[in-house]
Amino acid sequence: MRLVAPPSKPRTAPALAIAVFLAITALANPASAASPAQTQAPASAMTVATHDRIDTRINNLHARLQITAAQEELWHKVAQVMRDNAGTMDSLRQARTSHANSMSAVDDLKSYGQVAxxxxxxxxxxxxxxxxxxxSMPDAQKKNADLIFRTDHHHSAKKG
Structure with missing residues (x-):
């Protein structure tokens, strides 16, 4: 199954958050899934490769958004959620890989639902x-963020 990008909506803060999360989920195989107990893995359970990719993405986004010293506390909260989300998706991918040869078509559909x-x-x-x-951003920084996420979201929708 392929995930299809939702129809385009006005670019608001929630749309930006979605774009950030879409970027994060691109790090993990979206067709991967696990049992419900495995969907709540802490970020510390991430593979080294996923940890490195998410940190690279977080650092890149931090620079591109031009996060100020006054915004660092808020940014750290965003970054932690991104890490936690990546850890969950990585756990799903790992479990999917380890069960790939034994999953039935029904198991596959259920696991896909868990990913969704x-x-x-x-x-x-x-x-x-x-x-x-x-x-917390001044208007110029918001416009920059809007442009970054509009472009990144558009790019990820093209790839999907």
Whole structure:
């Protein structure tokens, strides 16, 4: 199955949060999933490769958003949610890989549903953290963020 990008909506803080989460989930195989007990893995359970990729993405986004010293506390909250979400998706990918040869078609569909649920949960967790950061930004920085996420979101929708 392929995930299809939702129809384009006005670019608001929640849309920006979705774009951030979509970027995070691109790090993990979206067709991967695990049992419900495995969907709540802490970020510390991430593979080294996923940890490195998410830290690179967080650092890149920090620079591109031009996060100020006054915004660092809010940024740290966004970054932690991004790490937690990446850890969950990585756990799902790892479990999917380890069960790939024994899963039935029904198991596959159920696991795909778990990925979709984890994705939606991640967006719900990221939205308020990013919204608080976004609301702290002056207008010029917001416009920069809007452009970054509009472009990144458009790019990820093309790839999907």
């Amino acid at each position: 649920d984890a994705h939606a949960d991640g967006i719900r967790k990221l939205t308020p953290a990013f919204q608080a950061l976004y609301e």
